[in-house]
Amino acid sequence: MISDRIKSNLSREFRESLLAKVGLVLLVAILIMGLFAPVLATHNPHTTGYFDDDGNAYPPMGVSYDSHQWVDGERVTYTAEPSADHYLGTNNIGQDVFSRLLFGARTSLMVGVFGTGLAVLIGVPFGLVSGYYGGRVDDAMMRVADIMLAFPSLVLALALIGVMGSLTIPIPDPFVFAGVADGMPASTPLPGTVTLVVGLVTWVWFARVARGEAMSIRNEEYVKAARSLGANDREILLKHVLPNSLTPVIVLATIQVAAIILLESSLSYLGFSGTTLSWGYEIQQGQDYLRTAWWVSTVPGIGIVLSVISINLLGDWLRDSLDPNIEGEGGGAG
Amino acid sequence: MSAETPPTSQPLVSVDGLEKYFWENDSVLDRLFGDEPVAVRAVDGLTFDIHEGETLGLVGESGCGKSTAGETLLRLQEPTDGRVEFDGDNVYDLEGSDLTEFRRDAQVVFQDPFSSLDPRMTIGDIVQQPLDIHDVGPTDERRQRVRDLFERVGLSVDQLDRYPHEFSGGQRQRIGIARALALEPEFLVLDEPTSALDVSVQAQVLNLLADLQDEFDLTYLLISHNLSVIRHICDRVAVMYLGEIVEIGPVEDIFEAPKHPYTEALLASVPRASTDERERDRQTLAGDVPSPRNPPSGCRFRTRCPMVIPPDDLEIDQEDYRAIMNLRERIERRDISLETVGGDEEFEFTDGSIPPADVDAFVDALRERVLDRELPARHAELVDGALAELASTDWDAAGTQLREVYASVCERDRPDLGEDGHPVACHLYADNECETLENVR
Numbered sequence: 206m207i208s209d210r211i212k213s214n215l216s217r218e219f220r221e222s223l224l225a226k227v228g229l230v231l232l233v234a235i236l237i238m239g240l241f242a243p244v245l246a247t248h249n250p251h252t253t254g255y256f257d258d259d260g261n262a263y264p265p266m267g268v269s270y271d272s273h274q275w276v277d278g279e280r281v282t283y284t285a286e287p288s289a290d291h292y293l294g295t296n297n298i299g300q301d302v303f304s305r306l307l308f309g310a311r312t313s314l315m316v317g318v319f320g321t322g323l324a325v326l327i328g329v330p331f332g333l334v335s336g337y338y339g340g341r342v343d344d345a346m347m348r349v350a351d352i353m354l355a356f357p358s359l360v361l362a363l364a365l366i367g368v369m370g371s372l373t374i375p376i377p378d379p380f381v382f383a384g385v386a387d388g389m390p391a392s393t394p395l396p397g398t399v400t401l402v403v404g405l406v407t408w409v410w411f412a413r414v415a416r417g418e419a420m421s422i423r424n425e426e427y428v429k430a431a432r433s434l435g436a437n438d439r440e441i442l443l444k445h446v447l448p449n450s451l452t453p454v455i456v457l458a459t460i461q462v463a464a465i466i467l468l469e470s471s472l473s474y475l476g477f478s479g480t481t482l483s484w485g486y487e488i489q490q491g492q493d494y495l496r497t498a499w500w501v502s503t504v505p506g507i508g509i510v511l512s513v514i515s516i517n518l519l520g521d522w523l524r525d526s527l528d529p530n531i532e533g534e535g536g537g538a539g
Numbered sequence: 540m541s542a543e544t545p546p547t548s549q550p551l552v553s554v555d556g557l558e559k560y561f562w563e564n565d566s567v568l569d570r571l572f573g574d575e576p577v578a579v580r581a582v583d584g585l586t587f588d589i590h591e592g593e594t595l596g597l598v599g600e601s602g603c604g605k606s607t608a609g610e611t612l613l614r615l616q617e618p619t620d621g622r623v624e625f626d627g628d629n630v631y632d633l634e635g636s637d638l639t640e641f642r643r644d645a646q647v648v649f650q651d652p653f654s655s656l657d658p659r660m661t662i663g664d665i666v667q668q669p670l671d672i673h674d675v676g677p678t679d680e681r682r683q684r685v686r687d688l689f690e691r692v693g694l695s696v697d698q699l700d701r702y703p704h705e706f707s708g709g710q711r712q713r714i715g716i717a718r719a720l721a722l723e724p725e726f727l728v729l730d731e732p733t734s735a736l737d738v739s740v741q742a743q744v745l746n747l748l749a750d751l752q753d754e755f756d757l758t759y760l761l762i763s764h765n766l767s768v769i770r771h772i773c774d775r776v777a778v779m780y781l782g783e784i785v786e787i788g789p790v791e792d793i794f795e796a797p798k799h800p801y802t803e804a805l806l807a808s809v810p811r812a813s814t815d816e817r818e819r820d821r822q823t824l825a826g827d828v829p830s831p832r833n834p835p836s837g838c839r840f841r842t843r844c845p846m847v848i849p850p851d852d853l854e855i856d857q858e859d860y861r862a863i864m865n866l867r868e869r870i871e872r873r874d875i876s877l878e879t880v881g882g883d884e885e886f887e888f889t890d891g892s893i894p895p896a897d898v899d900a901f902v903d904a905l906r907e908r909v910l911d912r913e914l915p916a917r918h919a920e921l922v923d924g925a926l927a928e929l930a931s932t933d934w935d936a937a938g939t940q941l942r943e944v945y946a947s948v949c950e951r952d953r954p955d956l957g958e959d960g961h962p963v964a965c966h967l968y969a970d971n972e973c974e975t976l977e978n979v980r
């Protein structure tokens with residue numbers, strides 16, 4: 206289904222675009238972090254109490270900070286030095302920030318991918334049917350979509366979580382089972398409600414894109430040809446409309462993964478994700494200590510920013526390579 | 540191709556009063572605001588037969604509704620009214636297995652070989668698709684059939700796994716033809732099958748179609764704006780103008796002895812080497828094609844017809860009459876900008892009128908603008924009288940004055956397409972004037 210022309214476009218755009226390369230490198234790094242978190246992590250992300258002898262959290266490598274304590278009515282200044290054991294230091298309850306960064310990537314990626322998948326599964330069929338049939342069917346279906354769009358997605362998400370409660374699904378960790386990651390958590394919690402909710406608040410975008418595609422594809426002569434051959438609506442939708450509308454859906458999906466990672470971070474920052482292994486939750490935890498232990502919030506913050514940027518860069522690359530104009534130029538398909 | 544005249548047996552396809560309107564301003568919002576839906580009369584009452592084994596040509600300018608007619612006839616669009624009988628059954632009543640059978644027996648080849656093939660399917664899958672849809676035989680039999688079809692239309696079977704964009708227009712059209720033939724149909728609608736192709740390739744594709752017709756006993760409806768294509772391949776020709784058939788007859792009669800003024804005008808413009816459709820039309824036929832939203836009353840060609848019939852009691856040169864009718868058209872459409880009459884020394888309109896003293900000068904300037912010929916004194920006077928009404932922007936009065944004198948039978952009565960061997964819808968050929976339809980619109 207991916208023609209040679211598209212492949213050559215992809216590689217040409219990639220060669221010409223520095224940003225695409227940066228995006229790919231970053232994303233691959235983040236994917237590795239998330240996938241192999243139990244192997245790469247230095248500590249169990251839940252273990253608390255990694256403090257130095259004076260009871261201070263460790264700073265990241267190469268950083269030290271002064272902390273003041275009152276001992277017997279006297280103000281004593283301690284200098285906390287980093288520990289080679291904790292690359293990115295520890296947080297306010299003494300958990301290893303580096304390990305938590307890795308596991309946080311897992312959560313973000315899982316919610317991003319599953320949430321987008323759910324949105325695609327709901328939105329694309331909805332949009333294709335609406336655009337293909339048009340008329341009254343389309344009017345009714347698009348009013349539903351407009352109503353969804355009228356709510357800010359965060360508000361809608363909070364309302365849905367309020368109704369459903371926050372549920373997490375423990376996903377067993379293959380590395381721990383295989384015995385290559387001793388001491389790591391035996392399962393990773395997937396924030397089920399959050400995944401469901403982000404899917405439910407973003408499917409409309411897919412519906413709109415798919416509808417627009419279906420509306421133009423249904424007037425293509427190859428659809429008329431299929432109809433004159435006796436193909437029914439279902440066959441036409443599956444064989445012609447769906448495959449030909451996938452390009453913009455794929456581009457939108459990449460961008461939506463990034464948007465959903467942000468949304469998940471917001472939700473877990475607000476305490477709704479149901480798991481503590483999440484970048485948003487980490488930021489919230491660290492924000493009281495920003496003046497001294499700034500890294501507790503900053504590290505996951507950088508994680509969010511880099512993953513969102515890298516995914517968007519790749520989305521731009523895909524969009525530029527799959528752009529229908531370029532495609533038409535190549536094949537003369539206008 | 541077959542030179543003999545069509546047999547008198549029962550026709551394979553029989554079209555009766557076929558109408559297809561599209562509706563504008565028909566959404567919920569429009570109805571809320573009280574906008575009346577407007578009918579675009581793309582196809583407005585077609586009646587003709589296609590006999591087994593013949594090729595009927597449907598010719599007309601772009602936008603005359605011929606492609607819509609072809610699609611509606613195949614039930615790719617639902618008709619507004621009328622019926623189409625295929626092998627004796629009304630196509631629009633077919634359901635279930637009868638409809639499936641019709642879909643096998645009647646196929647279409649489209650104009651644009653680029654958009655008529657799904658860019659994401661290999662050409663082998665494209666040609667096999669009809670066999671898959673109708674579950675014809677086991678898989679390897681289907682494959683073999685696809686190979687046979689490829690060979691028959693002159694394509695190499697090595698290319699089965701390629702995608703459409705790798706082929707030239709002519710090759711793609713052959714793929715489209717192979718697909719249309721896959722189910723061994725009886726009847727093919729060829730919708731401008733060659734007009735997107737290079738002239739050199741056109742002849743090859745037409746010859747292929749002719750060979751296939753002989754070999755498989757096919758019946759064709761060939762839709763085209765290109766008269767040389769029509770002449771090359773058709774047995775009979777129907778000429779369409781603004782959604783109606785104006786003349787229909789054997790190909791020799793149409794080309795050697797055309798009756799309808801529109802057909803004559805079309806033929807006068809036949810390009811020896813065909814050029815662009817629209818460009819050519821503009822060269823020979825004066826005036827724009829009127830909108831099918833609001834087609835002219837009576838004969839639809841009357842706004843451009845050089846032979847438009849003057850009232851019996853009027854003595855007037857045909858060209859003068861045409862010029863006056865054109866002027867009437869513009870006045871009735873209010874299609875003259877009065878404010879700019881007179882060039883630099885414009886006339887001042889206060890409350891929609893100019894000072895009485897200026898009226899004569901205004902009429903002179905206006906006549907200069909809208910008429911390009913000298914009229915005989917009697918008609919010049921009448922026209923000046925009407926133009927003077929425009930000095931007080933009274934369009935209705937100007938229109939009425941001209942209509943009272945110049946109204947033609949062509950705008951009152953809709954000419955009927957007769958029944959004989961070479962029917963033509965024009966008052967010049969009406970044997971019996973009282974039989975013409977009273978126009979009710």
Ligand code: SF4
Nearest residue numbers: 838841844949965966
């Ligand atoms: S009916 Fe009148 S206007 Fe129409 S084609 Fe004949 S002469 Fe011309």
